[in-house]
Amino acid sequence: MTDKKNGREYLGYVLEKLKERITEISLSLVEGQKEIEGMHEYYWENYTEMDQYGYENYDNQQALFRQISANEEQLILKQRFRRMADSPFFGRVDFIYEGEDEPEIFYIGIGNFAEKAGHIPLVYDWRAPVSGLFYDYDKGPASYEAPMGEIHGEVASKWQYKIRNGKMIYEFESDVKIDDEILKAELGSNGEVQLKNIIRTIQKEQNAIIRNTKDRIMVIQGAAGSGKTSVALHRIAYLLYHDRQNLKSSNILILSPNGVFSDYISHILPELGEENIKEMSFDLFAYKQLRDTVSDCEDRYDEIERRIRFPQKASLAEEKQSMEFINLMERYLVELEDRLMNFKDVEYKGFVKKESEIIELFYFKFQDFPLLSRMDAVADYFIDEVETLRDRDLADDEKDLIREKFMKLYVTGDLYVIYSQFLKENGYKGLPRVSYEKRKLKYEDVYPVLYLKYRLQSQQGRSNIKHLVVDEMQDYSRLQYEILQRIFSCRMTILGDRAQTMDDKQQDVLKFLPKIFGRDIHKIIMNKSYRNTIEIASYANQLAGIEDMELFERHGAPVEEKIFADMSHAAEEIAETLKLGEEEYETAAVVLRTEKEAEHMWLLLKEILGEKGFDIKERLSYLDRNSTSFKKGLTVTTFYLAKGLEFDQVFAVFPQKDRSPLVRQARYIAATRALHELHMYEVEK
């Protein structure tokens, strides 16, 4: 056995054991593969002689599935151990259990590793109960939550390691100062094109959120760069680890703002040894749900663009997603109970359901069904009766015919028509009367129609989703939360930042969320910002009038403010000031107000940088709403697509004269994207 107290020696020992385990697994994988091939061969040679009832065939298939899934598990394990062979651990806690004299030593890494399955780990997963000590305590009395209860004792010492390619780069006995230095080094490094995992340096306040399993709905209001997205993803990894029996990655859904953002965060869970999870934007979800009602829907970005270009034109989006509007819809829904109906007798091959009987079934027996699904229930009731009287089952086409007859008792079942009528009766302009192909919903109408759909038609519950993550919570309206509450009855992690609202005024969803989700909500505020240098964060805070943010002590260049006559002058300056290259930054962005301005800037930069010999093909990209990823190099985009992302160097280019509240928000969002260097440019023309 090795000296566990000596990090370097222990590293050598663990690496050796890892190598052995990897070899063992490789061998067992080869065996497993042979086994599978053997089963296939056996099947093809013998299938004609298998028992006629298929029992043997069934048994063979089951054995095959078991072997395949065992192989898959081994493969995943091997991948994890391979990753661990690069850096088996990053931390260590020496813990003296209450009543003991000598400390027990725990090394902490990206996953558990034991010499053999079921043995005591040589390295503990960062999510293991005992690893909580590493994040929550310095030297001194400490405790952690274990399955059998709270364990007390004392942290005798804590260590930090950096290991790369199996080589020890550094080891420190950690204290607050060193911890800060290590975090500073992590934050000071250049940006990747994807969000980094933070397991080496999770902060105490972040750890409390990650390891929280008791609250059903957690709502996190976190300042820009406070680590909300990182924390939410680590929380998912933590929950998956601790509730393997009930929670699978397929049970989790992230509502994220767009495709680029999805890509930006997509590798974290696989890196932490978990499978990737489903992500979707709410707009895409809505669009899919409404496909049988309209052929197209605007998305949120259309709405933002319109607001910027025509600020004087009042948008109804806010009004149509307000509580008052929901109340109007609810009142209309009550009226529809009568107005939507045109009852009369229904006859099928001599069997008659009288109008009065239908009314009775409709308003009493099936009153709990949503209005537009209720007649289906009445039709099924009638089908049952006919089948009983005839003493035979009806064929599917006969049943369809009957249902059709009952559906005719609705004046209309078309949500588009119903909603349009509602608008007109409440003093709004109705929707254009066009054929399905030409029906395109404006953004302001998308969610009201979706709401009506949920209120009027039975929906299949999304019971397979057991945890919903809502990122950028400030960008969802009251109405959208009402809909979410109807679709998902599961646990939720909802996170965002009211200061980054993409609207004229900041939206604080914390005010109304308890009214929608009840008292189960646990609110947490994260006020410490990690992303930006002090110079950048202070500058951005001034833009948004924020005073209560705590800043991580990391300094950089002052923010540069400049005014240019036009876009091409700004582009020239960007090309001059850009610091991309070896020994310099990895990522930079030019962030603009609208799609049109962004495209214009991109074309200008293409020309200017092209002339300078910059590799524009590989290192300059234009990010629009259909993009699904961004590359290292220079990215040109709008503020609303840059949201959630970060870049080493940021140029924010905005029209000087646009001082509208929405564009003030846009400037703030752009400024907070910068990790190390920020240039705020204003353009006169």
Ligand SMILES: Nc1ncnc2c1ncn2[C@@H]1O[C@H](COP(=O)(O)OP(=O)(O)OP(=O)(O)O)[C@@H](O)[C@H]1O
């Ligand atoms: N404990 C930590 N250790 C190392 N880096 C951290 C830590 N917490 C946050 N960071 C870093 O800070 C940056 C911001 O994190 P993240 O994007 O998760 O924040 P956010 O609150 O979602 O930001 P925003 O709302 O502004 O998009 C990232 O680079 C992240 O890696």
